[in-house]
Each structure stands twice: as structure tokens, then as C-alpha cells.
Amino acid sequence: MLDPKYIRENVEAVKVNAQSRQVSVDIDAFLELDEKRAKQLKTVEDIRAKRNAIADAMKDKDVEDRSSKIEEGKALKEKLTKEEETLKKTEVEWASLLHRIPNRTHLDTPIGGTDEQNVEIRKAGKIAKQGKTHEELVGHLIDFERGAKVAGSKFYFLKNELAILEQAVLRYAIDFAMKEGFEFMTVPEMAREEVLVGKGFLPRGPETQVYFVEGEDLALIGTAEIPLLGYHMKETLSEEDLPKKYVGFSHCFRTESGSYGRESSGLYRVHQFAKVELFTYALPEQSEGLLEEFVRLEEAFWKSLNVPYRVVDCCTGDLGGSDYRRYDIEAWMWTRNGGEGGYGEVTSASNCDEYQARGLGIQVKKTNGERVYAHTLNGTMSATPRALIAILENNQNADGSISIPEILQPYTGFATIKK
């Protein structure tokens, strides 16, 4: 969340920012509530001060007008209860609006409405003249029908070489990140609502992507970013420990409600996938440089797998609520555009500056004693099966077989997947 003080002092900027990010949130309504809340809070605090004064006076057992003081206290209590209720109501509304106000945006972020306006900033790799889709290539190693029978549409079984390839890619991604100094963790794959809200979206909202567990205050995570962010919530970190770099593995669950038919062919958009995720807690002055480092790592990863890609600077309309700046890497996939081929998102790296940390109470105590909120960054190292699509479709041979990229062969134990 944003600092309410910042919103009060930069009303126009906050409005313009929300608009360019395509977030409809009534800033004026927030300000009105904010004022109301301040007033009500003052009222409540004044009553409490009086109550405390009376209670204080009664420490002395034989004060004179004891019974009249008790009466006074009773009256205050009644009034207080009423005012507290009013305040609470205001606060609930206030907080829910506050959480909906999106993060500030980096000055260099392109302005735009949808991902169509994302700006390509680099391109690498050579795209073949033509190619088959992963379903054409390894359809026999994917079982969607039985996936649907067991769990519903967009669930799947991967078989044999393809399943091994998935494990290989994930393990390779973990090693890749660990070599760069990231600490590897597996994480809880469910989280409490409190943590989800801190991540920067309202899980009970209409556009929710989240599976809830019946009868529990728990949801299946949509990304390891959630537990990795919750890891240090309500903690104060020391300046000398930063940046803290973690790489987490988790399965990810998304309802993808409303996205059927939209570029959802094959394994591209599914309800369950596995992901190796980079996450970093940083000092404010470190976060911009670290975002570039994330992208550098991600690019090196795809290069090592012979996958052509491009890096895009995500435009305002495509940013998530907590993103300050985001770069996506899109890999070439023949699956896109109905088999014509196109770029499809395989990783994304975000700098959320202090937005998430403020909501979750993650501070840094600097060596000079000053306290600031930590900056948080997250980025995909590799997410399967989407990574598999990119690898399969860009390493296919004319006869329909797949050559496993050399760097993966120690992990797979085989060099080709036969037709």
C-alpha cells in the first residue's frame, strides 16, 4: 500500500497515476474518508484520554467522589463504544480503498493501456522459418482428457520424457539462481488471506485468481512470491543483511477465471504449474539495480536454452497493483497466434519498491539508526510448463524430434525426445 501521507500530499499525481494504470479507484472518496477517519480517531482518542484520567484518579482507593467518578466513567464508556464503532466502520472502508490505490510508477515506464503497448527493449536469438506446436510435437506425452477427468479442464498429466524434462528445467533453474548467490527454499503452498492482501491484491475481489480452501483461512498460492514475501513480514531487517536474495520453488494455482479461449491453447494457460521464483529484499537504493540484475539472469537463462526471446518494458496499463516497474521476457512460441508463432510471456521481473513492505510491516533498521521500509523484488527464474513450450518448440528438428539443449542433458539423462 501507499503511504496515506503521500496520497494526501500528492493528490493529482496519485489520480493521474491510477488512471494511466487503468485502475478505477475514487481518490476523492478516499480523501474524504481519510479526513473523516482522522476526525473520528481524534474523538476516540480524546475520550480514551478522559477515561484514563478518571481511572488514574481512582487508583487512590479513598478518593472523595468515588461513586460520581464511576458514573462519569460509565457514561464515557458508553460514548466510547459508540464512537469506536463509527471509527471502525470508516476504517474498514478507508483501508479497502487504500489497498486499491496502485503503486507509484517509474518515470521511464511507457504509458499504455494493455500489453500491446509494452515496449520492446531487446531481442535475442534466431527464430526458425517454421515450426510445429508443442501439441503437435509431444501431444502423446500430455494427457488433457484424463487431467480433466480427475480435476477439470486445464489440468493435465505430463508423461515420461516430458515429465522428466520438466523436472530437469526446474532443477537447472534452481542451480542457475544458486550460483548467483540466491538462497534456495521450498515454501508453503498455501497462505493466509492476510499475506495475500499484503502481496497487493484483494483475493475476495471479483477478478480473483485464487483457490480458497473450504473452512480454512487459507488459499492455494498463485506464486511463491506470496510465501517468500510473507517470510519476513512484521520483521525489521538489518541494513548489513541486505540484499537478501531467495529463490523459491513452488507449485502455483490459478483459477484463470474468464480467460478461456484467450490464447489458452495447449499448456500455455493452465490451472496448476511449477515455478522457480527469485525474490529479494533490498535497501531502497539497491532495488533499481537489482531489477536489472534479475532481467540479466533471466536473459542468460533463455540464451542457454537456445530460446529466442525479447524483453519488454511493461506499460502502465499492464502493471500489477504493487509493481513500480516491470520487465517481462517473452519467448518465441509456435503455439501463439493459432500456430503462426509469436512471443509469449515466460518470465516477469518486478520492482515493488516499498509498496508491499509497507503493507506487511517489513522495515530495515539502517546502521545510522534510521528506519525505512524494505524494497521487494520478484522475478521468474522459470515456470513450467510454459518454459517447456518454449524449449520444445525452439529445439525441434525437421523430423519432429526434439534436441534437448546441451546444458539440460545432465539433468534429463537423454539428448532427444523422439517423435
Added chain:
RNA sequence: GGAGAGGUGACAGAGUGGUCGAAUGUGCCAGUCUUGAAAACUGGAGUACCCUCACGGGUACCGAGGGUUCGAAUCCCUCCCUCUCCGCCA
């Protein structure tokens, strides 16, 4: 899942209705002493929000949320977490 014991400041650990934002010890910071250090002694030190130019002041926080009371760390309820034993399982 069942039975029991607990959750207090950086840590250890007092505190069972008012004098408790919280004893004491350790640790931490500053000072005295010392060539320097240690020891000893003296003093200081939580977080968030609000009011104030400032000095200073108010409110909240003893796992979380409710309740009882004029007044709650302390009593009651719910939840979360930790530990011990049993059960079940990978």
C-alpha cells in the same frame, strides 16, 4: 484428531484488577575511571499514529480478536502459534 503446559521488551525472566510501557539480570549506547581495554560506577535506550515551529503532550501495542469492569499484561470467550504425551500417517 485427543490430553496437558505455555506465549511478556534484543534475550532470559518477574508480574493474577489500579502505584505496570511493564521489576530484575544479560546484552546494547553514552559517560566517569584507564595509556588502551576489561572491571566497577553513572546515565540512556521500544514501535506506530496524532497534536506542536519547538519544548513537550496524547492514543495504541504484554501472540491476535472479542467480552467483563469506572479501570485489564492480569478475569472470561474465540482463534493462532509453540512444547510434551497419545493417535494417524509420508
